[in-house]
Amino acid sequence: MTVVDRSVVQQMETMVSCHKADVIQHHFGISLNTWAKLRKGMAIRNSVAERLVNRLAQTAH
Numbered sequence: 001m002t003v004v005d006r007s008v009v010q011q012m013e014t015m016v017s018c019h020k021a022d023v024i025q026h027h028f029g030i031s032l033n034t035w036a037k038l039r040k041g042m043a044i045r046n047s048v049a050e051r052l053v054n055r056l057a058q059t060a061h
Contacts, residue, residue, distance in 0.1 A: 001044065001045065002044060002045075002046050002049040003042070003043045004038055004049055009038045009039060012038070012056070015027055019032075028055060028056075029051060029052065034048060
């Protein structure tokens with residue numbers, strides 16, 4: 001399990017206009033449950049965190 005750095009989550013929050021499931025899935029490729037865990041500072045599965053970091057890196061380019 002991995003806790004994603006709070007600054008990353010804050011950056012993600014600025015990337016979306018709302019917190020609907022389809023918006024979160026489209027932007028980050030994660031479920032609303034995972035999004036809620038991230039926002040609460042809770043740990044998520046390593047594989048999900050790795051996929052998320054890769055996706056964020058792709059959007060930064």
